[in-house]
Amino acid sequence: MPAPFDGVETPSGHSSDGPDQSKHGPRDSRGLPSLMSFCTPITLKFVDVYYRVKMENKNRGNIRNMFANQSTPSDQRSTATINNNHERTILHGITGMASPGEILAILGPSGSGKSTLLNALAGRLHGQHGLTGTITANGRRLNKSILRRTGFVTQDDVLYPHLTVRETLIFCSLLRLPRTLSKKEKISVAESVISELGLEKCENTIIGNSFIRGVSGGERKRVSIAHEMLVNPSLLILDEPTSGLDSTAAHRLVTTLGLLAQKGKTIVTSMHQPSSRVYQMFNSVLVLSEGRCLFSGKANEAMAYFESVGYSPSFPMNPADFLLDLANGVCQIDGVSERDKPNVKQNLFSSYNTLLAPKVKALCMDNSSNIQTRETANSSNSSEIVSHSSSKQEKRNSCRIGFSSWFNAFTILLQRSLKERKHESFNTLRVFQVISGAILAGLMWWHSNYLDIQDRLGLLFFISIFWGVLPSFNSVFAFPQERAIFMKEQASGMYTLSSYFMARIVGDLPMELILPTVFLIISYWMTGLQPQLGDFLLTLSVLWGYVVVSQGLGLAFGAAIMDAKQASTLVTVTMLAFVLTGGYYVHKMPSSLSWMKYLSSTFYTYRLLVNVQYGDGKRILTLLDCDGDSDHYHHRSRDKAASCKFVEEDVAGQISPVVSISVMLFMFVGYRLLAYIALRHNSKL
Numbered sequence: 001m002p003a004p005f006d007g008v009e010t011p012s013g014h015s016s017d018g019p020d021q022s023k024h025g026p027r028d029s030r031g032l033p034s035l036m037s038f039c040t041p042i043t044l045k046f047v048d049v050y051y052r053v054k055m056e057n058k059n060r061g062n063i064r065n066m067f068a069n070q071s072t073p074s075d076q077r078s079t080a081t082i083n084n085n086h087e088r089t090i091l092h093g094i095t096g097m098a099s100p101g102e103i104l105a106i107l108g109p110s111g112s113g114k115s116t117l118l119n120a121l122a123g124r125l126h127g128q129h130g131l132t133g134t135i136t137a138n139g140r141r142l143n144k145s146i147l148r149r150t151g152f153v154t155q156d157d158v159l160y161p162h163l164t165v166r167e168t169l170i171f172c173s174l175l176r177l178p179r180t181l182s183k184k185e186k187i188s189v190a191e192s193v194i195s196e197l198g199l200e201k202c203e204n205t206i207i208g209n210s211f212i213r214g215v216s217g218g219e220r221k222r223v224s225i226a227h228e229m230l231v232n233p234s235l236l237i238l239d240e241p242t243s244g245l246d247s248t249a250a251h252r253l254v255t256t257l258g259l260l261a262q263k264g265k266t267i268v269t270s271m272h273q274p275s276s277r278v279y280q281m282f283n284s285v286l287v288l289s290e291g292r293c294l295f296s297g298k299a300n301e302a303m304a305y306f307e308s309v310g311y312s313p314s315f316p317m318n319p320a321d322f323l324l325d326l327a328n329g330v331c332q333i334d335g336v337s338e339r340d341k342p343n344v345k346q347n348l349f350s351s352y353n354t355l356l357a358p359k360v361k362a363l364c365m366d367n368s369s370n371i372q373t374r375e376t377a378n379s380s381n382s383s384e385i386v387s388h389s390s391s392k393q394e395k396r397n398s399c400r401i402g403f404s405s406w407f408n409a410f411t412i413l414l415q416r417s418l419k420e421r422k423h424e425s426f427n428t429l430r431v432f433q434v435i436s437g438a439i440l441a442g443l444m445w446w447h448s449n450y451l452d453i454q455d456r457l458g459l460l461f462f463i464s465i466f467w468g469v470l471p472s473f474n475s476v477f478a479f480p481q482e483r484a485i486f487m488k489e490q491a492s493g494m495y496t497l498s499s500y501f502m503a504r505i506v507g508d509l510p511m512e513l514i515l516p517t518v519f520l521i522i523s524y525w526m527t528g529l530q531p532q533l534g535d536f537l538l539t540l541s542v543l544w545g546y547v548v549v550s551q552g553l554g555l556a557f558g559a560a561i562m563d564a565k566q567a568s569t570l571v572t573v574t575m576l577a578f579v580l581t582g583g584y585y586v587h588k589m590p591s592s593l594s595w596m597k598y599l600s601s602t603f604y605t606y607r608l609l610v611n612v613q614y615g616d617g618k619r620i621l622t623l624l625d626c627d628g629d630s631d632h633y634h635h636r637s638r639d640k641a642a643s644c645k646f647v648e649e650d651v652a653g654q655i656s657p658v659v660s661i662s663v664m665l666f667m668f669v670g671y672r673l674l675a676y677i678a679l680r681h682n683s684k685l
Helices: 017-025 025-029 072-078 114-121 144-148 166-176 183-196 218-229 245-260 300-308 319-327 342-383 389-399 405-424 428-444 455-476 478-491 497-526 533-561 564-580 594-599 601-614 618-621 629-633 636-651 657-683
Strands: 046-052 088-097 103-107 129-139 150-153 233-240 266-271 284-289 292-298
Touching: 017 218, 025 389, 025 478, 046 342, 072 478, 088 103, 088 114, 088 266, 088 292, 103 114, 103 245, 103 319, 103 455, 114 266, 114 478, 129 478, 150 218, 166 183, 166 218, 166 405, 166 478, 166 497, 183 218, 183 533, 218 245, 218 601, 233 245, 233 292, 284 300, 284 319, 284 342, 292 300, 292 342, 300 319, 319 342, 405 497, 428 455, 428 497, 428 657, 455 497, 455 533, 455 601, 478 497, 478 533, 478 564, 478 657, 497 657, 533 564, 564 601, 601 657
Parallel strands: 103 266, 103 284, 150 233, 233 266
Antiparallel strands: 046 088, 046 129, 284 292
16 A cells, blocks of 8 residues: 655755856846846655545536645546445556656657645645655755745646736746845846746736737746746646647747756656657656556657567557547557557556556666765765854745745735736726717716706716726726736735735735725716815715725625636526615615615715715705695695605705714725635635
């Protein structure tokens, strides 16, 4: 039975990466400290790695939450067998090794377990009960020191679309690099990585996405790699980095990985179907099928091995294509079709377990003692060079990638949020929507009469509806859209949840308040509302408060559900309830539903807007002469009589402005507190 996977803390090494460090021109030429100059290269080994997940029932298992932080969930859902204990086995005793200066490629069809294995090697499945086996780096169990020197590039490029390549890497550098480096040094590190990965030509181009034109697919993938290269990792793990790239772009990308490997880094990557040129660049290959290993060893020995067990192509072909055919159980021998040879994969599994697996395990065990010897020698050399313990501690700190201070992280995240969000907040369609709404309102209520109470109250309620629905609906998408980026950066330890949340909240406020101001400036005097500056400023203040409360409602729903479509549906229904109980459409609600209006932000906003224009209603009642006898009412015009009745029911004797303001403040804080709690809960799934 494989030993359980666990972590053992070990001190990080102090040997140099070698002479290739001098090639990092911008850093060395400017006297910047090399982040990893005292960190040893990493030899990664994994022996008998199993991964199982429990099923909910015999026929159907829901393992989505087990992989909430992982990429390519289809890889983890498709693989495997179900045993009598209702467990699904994703990985079946995988063994292999990756050495410094080499590229280990994990090949296999979709659903073969490639992504799951990479997540395990990167420490992202650490602590889960279904993971067993031995995963070591330099002969020791994975620990925080090793994980700090490990870069993980997911299959999907999780980047902000409106930031340029340079801005993306500089913000990442400011957040991720140690506090011991100055801001200027961190920017120089980002510039060095841009130069190293050949991104100079596109450094001022935005990243873009499927809707926004930006850098090419290959350049976007190199930016994702640059994210991890900022910390100069000794171990770089990439999940299908060539996905979606043509053969030329894929070759250029793998060539870049080869150059990184030549500098002493250990590269582990999964590939779906590499070209023959790309395959020739691999040092080692591990072939997976249905979570089991078909081959593990040198890439140039794979074809000879399969030929020795009776499988060879009938004509010259790309070795990677042949290996993937075998992993899918496709093979033709002497003209016999696959349908006539149904046990191809079973034969290959058996051959591997009999012939190759013992040799691979023995090789891993032999290298363990060699690594331990090298670590001892490196420690001796370091102690001879460095005589004082304070110098040793300083070198350890240079290898440590810790959290930035809360305020520093908050400041950087705020700057990044403002740069990214301004494009979304002020896009052409949204600005057109607001200005069009303001002009239409101004024309519909053009210089409305102060005594036309019903029309005026209709205008005020329209403003309440417009600026209740728009901010709440837009803010629903905030956290679901950024979840992938947030989870990735959280896994890298770039900042805390509270600093991210506060930066997002503070950064959104000025963005959300500018358009309501423009709306009110256009429509206020067109509609003939109270022309005094004080009344305008009070109306604007009420509108600002309503916007931020509505935004908080959308943030809370989005953070709680993390599905933009579902959350937007619930927000629409909630705002519909708020509008119906706002006090304009229905004055005499059923007693069983009257309590709903006290939960409605629209209700309190509408009361405040009415109070700004008409006070407590007594003044307008006097102007309308609404306290006359019945004969006087009979002679009054029908419109004026209707206005009197409307004012008596809707304006006079309403809820105190102090109470309304207090409730709105409570909602402002409460909705955001609920959003934070929900976000913290979802980030732990």
